[in-house]
Amino acid sequence: MKTVNQSLEALNDFLKENSITGTLTYRSEISHLVRCGRSQISLNVSEEGEKIFIELQKGKKKISSSSTFSLEKIAEIKEQITALYEKIEFMPEVEHLTPLKPIHEGDTDKHVADKKISNIDSNIMIDLFKAIDHEFTNDDVEISGAFSAGEYSYCVINSLVDKCLSYQGTDFNIEVVLQLLKHDKKELRSASVGENLSQFNQAEIVKELRTLFDIKTTTTREDVEPGEYDVVFSAHAFAELTNYMGYLTFHGEAYQYQMSMLNKETQKVGSKIFGENITIVDDPSDSDILFGRPVGINGISRSIFPLIKNGVLSNMFYSDKDTCDRFSLEVNNDANVSSIKVETGIGPSSFDEMIKSCTKPTIFIPYIHYMNFTNPAKGEFTGTSRFGTFLVNEGKIQSHLYNVRLNDSYMDLFNNIEWLSSQSAHINTSDTYGMRMASSITCPKFVKINKVKITGTSAPGRG
Amino acid sequence: MKTLFNSTLELLKENGAEYADIRFHKSDLTESISTLNTDINEYAFHDRSGLGIRVLYNGAWGFHSTENHSAESVKNCAEKALEKAKSSSTFMKEKIQLAPKEKYIETYNTPINTDPFTIPTKEKIDFLIELDKKLSHERFDYWGVNVTFYKREIFYMDSEGSEITKNLLEIDASFFASAQDVDQQKQSRNFILFQEKEGTVGWDNLLSEKQFLQTERIKNELLAVLDAPECKEEICDVILLPEMMALQTHETIGHALELDRILGYELSYAGGSHVDLEHFNELQFGTSKLNAWADGTLKCSPGSYGFDDDGVKAVSVQLIENGKLRNAITSRQMIVEANKKANKEIFKASGAACRAQSYSNFPIERMNNINVDFGNDGSIEELIKSCKNGIILESPKSWSIGSNRENFHFATEIGWKVIDGKISHVVRNPTYRGDSLKFWNSLERVGDESTWQVQQVFNCGKGQPNQVMRLGHGVPVCLFKDIQIGN
Numbered sequence: 018m019k020t021v022n023q024s025l026e027a028l029n030d031f032l033k034e035n036s037i038t039g040t041l042t043y044r045s046e047i048s049h050l051v052r053c054g055r056s057q058i059s060l061n062v063s064e065e066g067e068k069i070f071i072e073l074q075k076g077k078k079k080i081s082s083s084s085t086f087s088l089e090k091i092a093e094i095k096e097q098i099t100a101l102y103e104k105i106e107f108m109p110e111v112e113h114l115t116p117l118k119p120i121h122e123g124d125t126d127k128h129v130a131d132k133k134i135s136n137i138d139s140n141i142m143i144d145l146f147k148a149i150d151h152e153f154t155n156d157d158v159e160i161s162g163a164f165s166a167g168e169y170s171y172c173v174i175n176s177l178v179d180k181c182l183s184y185q186g187t188d189f190n191i192e193v194v195l196q197l198l199k200h201d202k203k204e205l206r207s208a209s210v211g212e213n214l215s216q217f218n219q220a221e222i223v224k225e226l227r228t229l230f231d232i233k234t235t236t237t238r239e240d241v242e243p244g245e246y247d248v249v250f251s252a253h254a255f256a257e258l259t260n261y262m263g264y265l266t267f268h269g270e271a272y273q274y275q276m277s278m279l280n281k282e283t284q285k286v287g288s289k290i291f292g293e294n295i296t297i298v299d300d301p302s303d304s305d306i307l308f309g310r311p312v313g314i315n316g317i318s319r320s321i322f323p324l325i326k327n328g329v330l331s332n333m334f335y336s337d338k339d340t341c342d343r344f345s346l347e348v349n350n351d352a353n354v355s356s357i358k359v360e361t362g363i364g365p366s367s368f369d370e371m372i373k374s375c376t377k378p379t380i381f382i383p384y385i386h387y388m389n390f391t392n393p394a395k396g397e398f399t400g401t402s403r404f405g406t407f408l409v410n411e412g413k414i415q416s417h418l419y420n421v422r423l424n425d426s427y428m429d430l431f432n433n434i435e436w437l438s439s440q441s442a443h444i445n446t447s448d449t450y451g452m453r454m455a456s457s458i459t460c461p462k463f464v465k466i467n468k469v470k471i472t473g474t475s476a477p478g479r480g
Numbered sequence: 481m482k483t484l485f486n487s488t489l490e491l492l493k494e495n496g497a498e499y500a501d502i503r504f505h506k507s508d509l510t511e512s513i514s515t516l517n518t519d520i521n522e523y524a525f526h527d528r529s530g531l532g533i534r535v536l537y538n539g540a541w542g543f544h545s546t547e548n549h550s551a552e553s554v555k556n557c558a559e560k561a562l563e564k565a566k567s568s569s570t571f572m573k574e575k576i577q578l579a580p581k582e583k584y585i586e587t588y589n590t591p592i593n594t595d596p597f598t599i600p601t602k603e604k605i606d607f608l609i610e611l612d613k614k615l616s617h618e619r620f621d622y623w624g625v626n627v628t629f630y631k632r633e634i635f636y637m638d639s640e641g642s643e644i645t646k647n648l649l650e651i652d653a654s655f656f657a658s659a660q661d662v663d664q665q666k667q668s669r670n671f672i673l674f675q676e677k678e679g680t681v682g683w684d685n686l687l688s689e690k691q692f693l694q695t696e697r698i699k700n701e702l703l704a705v706l707d708a709p710e711c712k713e714e715i716c717d718v719i720l721l722p723e724m725m726a727l728q729t730h731e732t733i734g735h736a737l738e739l740d741r742i743l744g745y746e747l748s749y750a751g752g753s754h755v756d757l758e759h760f761n762e763l764q765f766g767t768s769k770l771n772a773w774a775d776g777t778l779k780c781s782p783g784s785y786g787f788d789d790d791g792v793k794a795v796s797v798q799l800i801e802n803g804k805l806r807n808a809i810t811s812r813q814m815i816v817e818a819n820k821k822a823n824k825e826i827f828k829a830s831g832a833a834c835r836a837q838s839y840s841n842f843p844i845e846r847m848n849n850i851n852v853d854f855g856n857d858g859s860i861e862e863l864i865k866s867c868k869n870g871i872i873l874e875s876p877k878s879w880s881i882g883s884n885r886e887n888f889h890f891a892t893e894i895g896w897k898v899i900d901g902k903i904s905h906v907v908r909n910p911t912y913r914g915d916s917l918k919f920w921n922s923l924e925r926v927g928d929e930s931t932w933q934v935q936q937v938f939n940c941g942k943g944q945p946n947q948v949m950r951l952g953h954g955v956p957v958c959l960f961k962d963i964q965i966g967n
């Protein structure tokens with residue numbers, strides 16, 4: 018990382034020597050992935066890449082480019098900068114563009130890569146699937162899943178400062194799905210995420226799969242009528258809801274463009290938008306979260322950033338200078354590197370306790386598949402449950418439901434929370450599009466929400 | 481590079497590889513221009529270059545990619561790929577075999593008249609800003625144009641003697657306008673550049689009056705939506721215009737018929753398929769009016785690439801014939817596996833649909849051009865005339881599909897209510913949903929050639945790590961009977 022920082026600083030000096038105003042951003046990744054399909058290894062791949070992003074500004078004109086980076090290419094990159102700066106003349110002026118500001122200056126670099134992940138031997142990843150195969154050797158299951166692990170870094174500097182800011186970290190995320198061939202192709206899933214290899218626990222994954230297998234092979238299939246139900250969401254399902262809700266609530270840019278679910282006239286920072294039992298925060302220094310990144314890729318310094326406090330909207334992320342310029346605002350954070358945490362409550366935290374607490378008919382949803390907004394302005398969404406939906410009543414699992422389709426709004430859901438577990442879990446939210454960037458949400462293990470709208474099921478003929 | 485690649489493949493064979501290939505993106509350029517409210521929003525130029533090596537050893541795959549082109553790095557990349565294949569081979573129940581293919585030493589070029597990379601930047605920006613200006617209206621809060629030009633030079637070489645060069649070019653272009661409706665909710669209309677059946681892919685295509693200059697239509701449609709009544713819940717006929725037909729085809733025919741998905745390789749992530757191997761040549765997927773293809777040979781489309789990343793020459797495969805399921809979206813590996821699993825020869829040859837997003841990705845089954853044949857139930861006007869109570873739907877707003885592609889829920893940007901063979905009024909926030917098979921078995925009328933066009937798709941995601949793929953859908957306008965809408 019040190020040599021990258023030095024060469025980026027040298028390139029920045031080149032900008033200054035040539036009186037060019039601009040920002041240079043370096044990003045790198047080393048990624049390993051083993052995928053299992055049909056109970057064998059279907060993919061065992063790795064990739065490595067380094068990129069440089071160049072953004073130049075001249076008065077009210079701007080231009081950007083990116084290319085593959087290597088330490089040997091510095092002379093070539095200087096040529097690219099010169100050529101790009103010549104091209105900036107052809108750009109029309111953007112009236113609202115404000116002058117570039119210096120990035121944060123100070124010792125906030127954080128390099129926490131676990132080299133055991135960076136250079137992981139693919140046999141460690143393969144062994145997980147072998148162990149699962151061994152455990153279920155007599156159970157007629159099809160094993161599939163993925164084990165992804167890697168290192169990523171970013172480093173940013175601009176022509177108004179001398180030193181760059183950088184971050185280097187690692188992450189792994191695992192998901193395993195079993196399809197029960199002798200049990201109506203029921204599916205079950207286990208997933209985990211971490212930032213160093215010591216957090217990987219093979220035995221725990223196998224144990225969780227066994228527990229779920231035993232539940233699923235002893236419950237009967239049933240179908241429910243569409244309607245409103247009390248639903249307990251697992252941490253995975255609730256993190257997914259929070260993640261999607263976050264796109265429509267926490268991004269100041271979307272709010273300004275009126276693409277969020279908040280009404281710009283009536284709902285502002287300070288407005289109560291959710292139930293009192295909901296508190297959400299992004300704090301890179303919190304030891305309870307994964308991937309705490311004290312600097313943004315946009316060069317901002319990050320610290321505790323409350324988003325929702327007892328249902329009241331406390332802050333929105335403004336990460337993008339262009340949008341801020343358009344609305345005369347200041348960049349205040351970088352949502353791209355945030356690690357959101359939903360505060361816990363006083364509800365049950367173990368699976369057994371959670372089931373026992375459901376004395377009235379309640380649906381348990383462990384996972385939401387293919388969520389999408391149906392009407393973002395109202396925060397309305399749809400998605401289906403997956404990997405084992407249960408009907409719980411009188412403190413017991415009554416039956417194994419077909420996947421149900423949810424059609425509801427985040428506004429209703431986050432205002433109808435009955436309880437949140439007292440313990441939390443980390444859930445992977447990185448989307449694996451583009452370059453590696455770890456992302457996770459920390460949230461309660463279970464969350465019970467009242468009056469959730471179910472509009473259909475995957476039972477034959479009930480789409 | 482050729483000599484280096486040749487010796488690398490030789491070395492891999494000497495070290496026990498059964499098969500290997502190298503995909504080298506000699507150049508991979510992207511130029512994006514976007515405008516917002518008549519300002520330039522972004523001008524960005526990206527270039528990348530690199531190579532990926534895939535190795536089959538003892539019936540198992542290994543893959544590694546690098547962006548360093550030195551001889552030492554290529555050798556190192558090959559060694560890593562081989563090492564991974566060796567590790568994979570320790571957990572294989574059935575060894576991977578590849579179906580036979582022809583050896584090719586050929587070049588494929590996307591047909592273009594004017595390469596957009598040869599047009600001066602200023603000329604491109606000026607044209608797009610002019611187009612942007614046409615979209616403005618006092619009621620609109622935002623509008624803009626987004627154009628991305630892609631140009632790749634790819635060299636492929638494999639251990640079976642094929643050497644294929646591909647010069648590919650694609651243009652992803654769209655524009656939009658948005659505004660607050662009567663309930664202060666955001667509404668928008670988007671237009672996506674489509675391809676003419678006999679056109680070219682080039683800057684000239686963008687200038688075509690027939691499509692990219694349809695700003696007036698889009699503006700008027702958005703204005704109509706803003707004050708329109710909400711779409712009511714009912715069961716009625718649905719007429720899908722090309723953008724919606726493309727999405728419907730994509731989600732419920734395309735993804736459902738990827739052979740790797742049918743076999744269970746996508747279970748943990750994207751999901752499975754309601755189609756099983758025993759359904760081929762048995763299942764009535766749709767009415768007898770449904771004829772669908774996976775056509776890699778269409779003249780102009782992001783789904784036409786000459787050869788897939790298995791080095792198999794593009795073909796056109798009939799997926800559904802008069803409603804009956806016949807074939808799937810296939811690769812060399814999967815057809816061998818599927819035939820073995822089914823204990824009969826369902827798939828005769830690879831459908832040349834194995835593709836990777838880039839050099840850093842491993843190729844998997846991807847749609848090329850999943851097309852639906854036009855029929856003889858007339859023009860759009862005639863389809864409308866034939867409809868007693870229905871709705872015309874266009875432009876995807878949101879989509880959600882069951883994990884086995886067995887059902888779907890789609891929202892569209894605009895709908896036109898049809899009563900007694902005439903358009904009555906525009907409706908706001910239309911949605912429709914259904915079971916995939918039931919839906920295609922409700923296909924009652926298929927529009928004629930005048931309704932058929934090639935929709936471009938640049939954002940199809942699949943696999944882990946997720947690979948975004950470019951493809952096409954040649955589709956007519958169709959009428960479906962008794963569909964649930966507005967729910």
Ligand SMILES: [Zn+2]
Pocket residue numbers: 730735939940941
């Ligand atoms: Zn897709």
